[in-house]
Amino acid sequence: MKVYNSQGQVSLDDSSQCLKLSDSGSVSPFIAPDENRTMYEYSVNVTIPDSTRPYLFCVKSDFDRMSLARASYNVSDTGTLNIDFFFSSEFGGPKYYRLYTSFDFLTYNTNTNYGLKLFDSDGNASYDSRVPEAILEDFLNVGTSEGIITHKAINTPWYAMNLFPIAWSSQPVVGGSVFFTRGLVQRSSTETEILYFPHLFTEAPATQTVDPFPSAVPMVTSLGLD
Amino acid sequence: MTYGVEIYDSVGNVKLTSENIVIRGIFTFLVSSNSSGTISVPDFDESKGFISINVGGLGTVEISYSFNNSTKVFSWNSSGGDAIVSFFNVA
Numbered sequence: 001m002k003v004y005n006s007q008g009q010v011s012l013d014d015s016s017q018c019l020k021l022s023d024s025g026s027v028s029p030f031i032a033p034d035e036n037r038t039m040y041e042y043s044v045n046v047t048i049p050d051s052t053r054p055y056l057f058c059v060k061s062d063f064d065r066m067s068l069a070r071a072s073y074n075v076s077d078t079g080t081l082n083i084d085f086f087f088s089s090e091f092g093g094p095k096y097y098r099l100y101t102s103f104d105f106l107t108y109n110t111n112t113n114y115g116l117k118l119f120d121s122d123g124n125a126s127y128d129s130r131v132p133e134a135i136l137e138d139f140l141n142v143g144t145s146e147g148i149i150t151h152k153a154i155n156t157p158w159y160a161m162n163l164f165p166i167a168w169s170s171q172p173v174v175g176g177s178v179f180f181t182r183g184l185v186q187r188s189s190t191e192t193e194i195l196y197f198p199h200l201f202t203e204a205p206a207t208q209t210v211d212p213f214p215s216a217v218p219m220v221t222s223l224g225l226d
Numbered sequence: 227m228t229y230g231v232e233i234y235d236s237v238g239n240v241k242l243t244s245e246n247i248v249i250r251g252i253f254t255f256l257v258s259s260n261s262s263g264t265i266s267v268p269d270f271d272e273s274k275g276f277i278s279i280n281v282g283g284l285g286t287v288e289i290s291y292s293f294n295n296s297t298k299v300f301s302w303n304s305s306g307g308d309a310i311v312s313f314f315n316v317a
Contacts, residue, residue: 003244006229009274009317016269016315018248054251054278054312070281102251114236129233129242136247136316139276163278163312166287210286210306216276218249218314224239 001118001127014118014127019056019134021222022049022108023099029092036201039088041069046099051081053102056134057162058220060098064091065197067183068164087161088181088199098158100134100220132222140184140217146195153189157219167212169196176203182212250275252313257289262303267313270298275315281307 003012010016029040048055059066069086076082089095105125118127138152142165167182179200187193230244252270270277272295281287288306293299300311 003230005245005317012231012242012244012248016250018250052254054254054314056249056251068280100249112235114234115241116231116233133242133246134249136249160278163280165279166281168286211288213279213287213289215279217278218276220249223241223243223246224235 019100021132022101026094048081049103056100056160058098058158059161060096061186062091065185067181137219165215169209170206177206250315254312257309270313
């Protein structure tokens with residue numbers, strides 16, 4: 001079944017599934033700032049049902065500086081992908097996350113009895129409106145430079161941090177060097193800033209800069225969740 | 227609303243409207259470090275979607291890339307660590 005919107009574009013298509021909410025929650029930091037560290041460090045383990053399909057790991061803004069530190073991947077024999085996301089924030093409180101993936105509806109549980117469910121020719125569910133969809137609010141077109149990006153008014157953005165293009169640099173200071181990470185911070189409902197911020201101090205002297213690369217970072221919501 | 231469908235929950239909240247812009251995950255693959263190449267992504271429409279790149283591990287990513295929306299071919303040249311390229315359609 002296909003449903004078209006007023007612009008004539010397909011907005012519902014059970015043969016081409018949109019990204020759906022498959023995990024959500026909050027996480028507390030496992031490392032706190034100290035004399036050498038300015039940021040709280042967080043880690044979340046998630047499973048992606050199909051390693052060949054894109055996913056969105058979204059983190060809620062608290063008007064805090066955030067960056068993706070790294071992600072560790074492990075593909076299973078069954079084609080699922082297990083990922084440890086490591087991200088940083090200056091907030092320190094629990095950080096809320098949502099994971100959107102492409103998946104069939106065989107294992108999804110919901111206690112809602114209202115909605116629309118479609119079935120394919122094998123009798124399996126191909127669409128279920130009870131599962132929250134990833135709705136695009138706007139993009140951050142993150143380029144190679146720092147600065148403010150203006151976007152649609154969003155009070156509380158959920159940034160797809162797994163798509164943030166990581167870059168970093170290190171600069172010498174007295175007694176060592178400072179490691180700067182490229183990240184983002186919400187400045188207002190319509191502005192997000194891309195910036196480098198000091199992350200770690202190390203006693204090892206180092207001067208290195210990694211050329212940043214551009215990437216699109218969507219801001220995502222779901223009806224009924226915010 | 228004059229087009230499409232809306233679906234409500236038991237207390238009257240809209241749970242789905244076909245006017246929403248939803249995101250469809252089309253394809254993702256790993257670009258190995260220090261590599262170049264091309265790959266066909268026939269289901270991706272750059273005029274309606276977007277490409278995202280992110281790191282595939284601990285290595286630093288330095289990559290240039292382009293997509294030809296006529297031939298549906300993605301080209302890349304990576305001089306850094308592993309990268310994950312993801313294609314999304316929106317509508």
